[in-house]
Amino acid sequence: MEFEIDDAMRERLAVVRERGRTEARPKGLEADRLGRPIPVDDPYFKTLIERGEGRTRWPGPDGKNRETGAKSTRTTVMALLSAEEFAYWDRGVGVAQPGPGLPEGNVLSMGTDEQKERFLSRFLEPDRPRWACFGMTEPSCGSDAAAIQTTARKDGDGWVLNGAKCFIGGASRADWILVQATLDPSKGREAHRAFFVDQGTPGLGGFKIEKKMGLKAYESTSFSLQDCRVPDENLLGGEARYQQTAGFKTAMRTFNAGRPVIAANAVGIGRAALDEALAFAGDHDMLGRERVRDRLERSARKLKLARLMCLKAGWLADAQKPNILEASMSKALAAQVGQEATSLGMELLGTVGARGDHLIEKLYRDVKAMDIVEGTGQIQRVIMARHLVQLPR
Amino acid sequence: MFDFDAGDDLDLIVETARSFAGEELSPRLRDHESARSVDAGVRAKFSEIGLAGLELPEAAGGAGLGSLARALVNEELGAADAGAALALDPLGAALYPLLELGDEGTLRELALPLLEADAARALLVCEDDAALVGSIDSAGDRITGSVPWVPSDRCDLLVLLGRESAVVVREGVRLEPLHGSGLRAAGASELRLDEAPVLARWRGRPGAARAMARARIHQASLLLGVLRQAADFSRQYALERQAFGKPIAHHQALAFLITDMRIAVDGARLLLHEAAWRLDTAEGGEAAAAAAYAEAIDASLLVGPNGVQILGGHGFMQDYPVEKWMRESRALGLALGGLDAAREDAGRALCDGAEKSSFATFSFGEAV
Numbered sequence: 214m215e216f217e218i219d220d221a222m223r224e225r226l227a228v229v230r231e232r233g234r235t236e237a238r239p240k241g242l243e244a245d246r247l248g249r250p251i252p253v254d255d256p257y258f259k260t261l262i263e264r265g266e267g268r269t270r271w272p273g274p275d276g277k278n279r280e281t282g283a284k285s286t287r288t289t290v291m292a293l294l295s296a297e298e299f300a301y302w303d304r305g306v307g308v309a310q311p312g313p314g315l316p317e318g319n320v321l322s323m324g325t326d327e328q329k330e331r332f333l334s335r336f337l338e339p340d341r342p343r344w345a346c347f348g349m350t351e352p353s354c355g356s357d358a359a360a361i362q363t364t365a366r367k368d369g370d371g372w373v374l375n376g377a378k379c380f381i382g383g384a385s386r387a388d389w390i391l392v393q394a395t396l397d398p399s400k401g402r403e404a405h406r407a408f409f410v411d412q413g414t415p416g417l418g419g420f421k422i423e424k425k426m427g428l429k430a431y432e433s434t435s436f437s438l439q440d441c442r443v444p445d446e447n448l449l450g451g452e453a454r455y456q457q458t459a460g461f462k463t464a465m466r467t468f469n470a471g472r473p474v475i476a477a478n479a480v481g482i483g484r485a486a487l488d489e490a491l492a493f494a495g496d497h498d499m500l501g502r503e504r505v506r507d508r509l510e511r512s513a514r515k516l517k518l519a520r521l522m523c524l525k526a527g528w529l530a531d532a533q534k535p536n537i538l539e540a541s542m543s544k545a546l547a548a549q550v551g552q553e554a555t556s557l558g559m560e561l562l563g564t565v566g567a568r569g570d571h572l573i574e575k576l577y578r579d580v581k582a583m584d585i586v587e588g589t590g591q592i593q594r595v596i597m598a599r600h601l602v603q604l605p606r
Numbered sequence: 607m608f609d610f611d612a613g614d615d616l617d618l619i620v621e622t623a624r625s626f627a628g629e630e631l632s633p634r635l636r637d638h639e640s641a642r643s644v645d646a647g648v649r650a651k652f653s654e655i656g657l658a659g660l661e662l663p664e665a666a667g668g669a670g671l672g673s674l675a676r677a678l679v680n681e682e683l684g685a686a687d688a689g690a691a692l693a694l695d696p697l698g699a700a701l702y703p704l705l706e707l708g709d710e711g712t713l714r715e716l717a718l719p720l721l722e723a724d725a726a727r728a729l730l731v732c733e734d735d736a737a738l739v740g741s742i743d744s745a746g747d748r749i750t751g752s753v754p755w756v757p758s759d760r761c762d763l764l765v766l767l768g769r770e771s772a773v774v775v776r777e778g779v780r781l782e783p784l785h786g787s788g789l790r791a792a793g794a795s796e797l798r799l800d801e802a803p804v805l806a807r808w809r810g811r812p813g814a815a816r817a818m819a820r821a822r823i824h825q826a827s828l829l830l831g832v833l834r835q836a837a838d839f840s841r842q843y844a845l846e847r848q849a850f851g852k853p854i855a856h857h858q859a860l861a862f863l864i865t866d867m868r869i870a871v872d873g874a875r876l877l878l879h880e881a882a883w884r885l886d887t888a889e890g891g892e893a894a895a896a897a898a899y900a901e902a903i904d905a906s907l908l909v910g911p912n913g914v915q916i917l918g919g920h921g922f923m924q925d926y927p928v929e930k931w932m933r934e935s936r937a938l939g940l941a942l943g944g945l946d947a948a949r950e951d952a953g954r955a956l957c958d959g960a961e962k963s964s965f966a967t968f969s970f971g972e973a974v
């Protein structure tokens with residue numbers, strides 16, 4: 214056993230920390246104050262692109278775009294440490310980053326070579342900040358993803374999509390949206406298909422950027438698909454693939470990999486709140502009070518254990534071992550202790566917390582979403598219970 | 607004898623508050639929040655129904671009621687919009703030191719004029735929440751310091767409440783507007799006192815303690831209203847929203863969460879009513895009031911965030927009010943020294959036996 218990271222990881226983390234401190238934190242506070250997402254043409258995004266960020270992991274048609282650096286920095290564990298550290302500075306800004314984002318994993322695992330070329334090559338050396346996003350959730354269903362109502366109807370050499378999606382991160386600015394739809398709402402997951410819908414496709418519209426309690430730095434957007442026609446080649450993986458069974462599992466696979474990331478985000482947010490609370494308590498001569506110390510100690514302990522749980526889930530993934538239980542466990546717990554840390558922070562701030570201009574107050578609003586996205590806390594428990602006690606579906 | 611009924615008279619008042627809140631405040635929740643004030647027409651209606659003078663003595667033209675009435679009314683107003691409730695009440699909790707420590711002329715000179723003025727606000731700040739140069743007990747006739755947050759954009763009268771005394775200030779109060787984490791319908795400001803002249807100063811530990819207790823009842827009951835509404839709104843949503851082939855409320859995990867939220871709200875209400883009743887019947891009740899505020903805050907930690915949780919992603923969006931209640935339930939638990947001061951007072955009483963604690967807290971009949 215070992216509970217230490219190596220030098221390469223440490224260096225990588227130091228970079229994240231520095232960028233978080235100097236860029237993400239101020240950007241996040243600004244977006245929160247202004248109550249709107251960071252604009253598409255914000256110089257911050259341009260800087261990121263110039264620095265070589267916002268790119269795809271896809272090796273490219275010739276396989277040249279291989280990730281470099283030490284092996285340890287290409288692990289899930291490293292990704293989780295980075296996710297925690299970035300969220301420590303600002304989780305919303307982390308999500309706002311340009312790049313192929315959430316759907317990239319699906320495209321890499323399911324997409325045809327032609328689709329990778331068509332949809333990912335623009336992210337190899339992007340000329341400007343570009344985004345892609347994943348549209349699953351609908352106004353009437355989120356947790357029960359099998360019940361989506363957006364339909365895909367075969368029509369000649371293409372597909373016609375009809376339906377509505379909501380809370381989709383980055384939808385109005387995305388180059389393309391990977392839309393989850395069903396061939397037949399009565400058939401459940403096996404009838405699910407994912408389609409690339411290019412921005413500007415007729416029938417894709419009605420974008421509404423939601424007003425959120427927190428995480429204001431990125432847009433969560435609702436939109437509709439009205440007789441929105443996409444060509445055959447936009448069905449993720451091509452038709453042949455679906456002759457087997459994979460439909461719904463594609464989406465679920467993304468979510469599986471995502472849970473520990475959200476858990477790490479929650480730990481990061483919680484840790485930021487804890488540090489701020491410690492600083493505030495120190496400045497106000499509160500650390501001598503047992504009542505205060507006890508609660509800070511408990512919060513620190515819970516955050517640390519949530520982090521370990523989350524890293525374990527990542528470590529299992531790196532070892533290609535099943536991590537369903539650990540992934541759900543880490544998310545269920547981390548979202549909770551992250552929330553408790555921010556709430557404790559508010560308590561220690563007292564009326565300073567009610568001013569609405571303290572970082573902890575923002576963290577208190579931001580962290581709530583960690584118990585909602587990528588499967589709510591309840592859904593994580595349902596997943597765990599299916600494993601532990603064969604909870605019936 | 608035990609009786610959990612408030613009685614016809616109070617029921618009538620509560621009913622008045624409830625229909626006013628439901629008709630005038632709830633529909634304008636977001637408008638009042640963004641305007642940082644309550645609509646003039648709504649204010650006029652509030653004046654008409656006479657709730658502003660609820661706890662003023664009859665001699666001063668009020669209804670002469672006490673903390674129980676306040677708790678019942680505030681729950682209704684808080685369930686609709688706690689920020690608006692603060693905005694509508696010109697005297698607010700600032701009335702308590704005036705009543706408990708002031709002399710005869712106090713109300714006439716300081717309180718009654720505010721009832722006549724338009725949208726006036728008296729503010730109560732407890733010393734724990736203020737950074738003052740010196741304490742309010744010190745003898746000086748000017749006071750300097752700051753208060754990080756008050757839920758108001760104006761201050762017609764400021765009462766600073768300490769453990770042993772209270773100080774009244776009217777001039778030399780400066781307000782700097784803040785965004786505020788919640789309760790924006792009442793405004794949000796940082797308050798600064800720069801050599802502000804002390805208009806009156808009263809001393810007396812018992813009076814200060816009673817004023818604090820009544821202020822806690824005031825605050826806790828607004829909080830309770832918010833929690834009741836958050837719990838009930840999310841319960842109803844859960845009955846309508848479907849997932850996995852049934853209302854989400856019928857998934858046991860959510861059903862039990864909804865039940866626990868109800869337990870939290872009803873439990874907090876019992877402590878609140880008992881404490882308010884104790885204060886009204888002049889049998890002490892300071893520790894009970896502290897415990898009631900602490901319990902309401904405890905309940906808020908469960909109910910506020912889970913009101914959002916039950917709505918899932920929708921809860922995080924401002925199209926629904928639950929995110930507002932999550933923010934405001936937290937903010938309402940931060941004043942008057944917050945949870946720590948309340949627990950400190952309740953715990954002291956328990957351990958020091960100041961209130962024959964085991965008697966008041968646990969058992970009936972003779973203390974053993």
Ligand SMILES: Cc1cc2nc3c(=O)[nH]c(=O)nc-3n(C[C@H](O)[C@H](O)[C@H](O)COP(=O)(O)OP(=O)(O)OC[C@H]3O[C@@H](n4cnc5c(N)ncnc54)[C@H](O)[C@@H]3O)c2cc1C
Binds near residue numbers: 380860915922
């Ligand atoms: C900030 C933010 C960003 C988002 N970004 C995206 C995005 O980029 N792409 C995307 O597709 N979606 C996104 N979402 C949507 C998110 O994935 C959904 O909100 C989430 O899956 C929950 O679905 P829902 O909102 O429909 O809640 P519902 O499914 O309606 O759930 C409501 C409540 O019921 C509970 N519940 C449901 N089923 C059960 C059960 N079986 N047992 C017990 N309790 C249950 C839930 O836990 C929840 O408390 C985002 C949401 C937020 C808040």
